């Protein structure tokens with residue numbers, strides 16, 4: 001599988017080096033990966049995700065996207081706008097806009113014509129089971145529905161990569177399962193690569209690849225299904 005994003009020896013420190021959020025991490029995301037990043041609070045999961053998409057610059061090390069080192073904010077801003085979709089725990093929808101407008105806004109600066117924007121919004125609403133909600137406002141929706149709107153917005157510019165930081169952190173278990181099913185469907189559809197940060201072991205278990213962080217370091221990186229836990233103890 002070809003590499004979509006690669007971190008080479010990335011270190012990220014805060015507070016004049018007193019806090020080491022990422023400690024010499026080398027890590028790559030292959031095209032088509034469906035990765036769950038887990039680890040204790042403060043272990044560097046969000047930092048890893050932010051470095052992966054240029055929201056944070058590594059203090060040391062470099063990040064490659066599609067095989068090329070990305071340097072500078074302008075290049076990252078362009079990559080994020082054109083290639084990366086974001087989903088966060090707290091949705092970040094604009095309450096004064098309708099659901100349809102919240103999705104459309106992602107395309108406003110991408111040169112998509114008004115007609116194509118309308119068509120894409122309609123397709124996304126349909127795909128995410130939100131067709132009846134387009135004219136409503138975010139505060140009229142449940143948490144699970146709001147997160148689906150956020151996912152529709154993340155998909156609007158047809159990204160290569162979706163990054164999600166605790167996307168189910170504010171949701172009940174049923175809505176969480178819906179959101180993960182949805183992300184899984186998108187990734188199985190082919191072109192999209194998904195990286196999710198999660199505290200939830202069940203969600204991590206659904207991922208094709210699980211990366212665990214402790215104290216800013218990757219302590220395990222496993223592919224494939226989780227081995228079944230034996231239910232009987234042999235005498």
Ligand SMILES: Nc1ncnc2c1ncn2[C@@H]1O[C@H](COP(=O)(O)OP(=O)(O)OP(=O)(O)O)[C@@H](O)[C@H]1O
Pocket residue numbers: 014015019020021039040041042043044045046047048
């Ligand atoms: N902007 C910042 N300024 C100072 N310290 C920071 C900053 N961002 C993160 N840190 C510190 O870096 C470390 C890693 O933080 P990070 O947010 O990546 O952890 P996390 O694994 O996402 O935690 P959580 O599960 O609580 O979200 C923590 O010690 C945190 O306090």
Ligand SMILES: [Mg+2]
Pocket residue numbers: 045046047
């Ligand atoms: Mg975090």
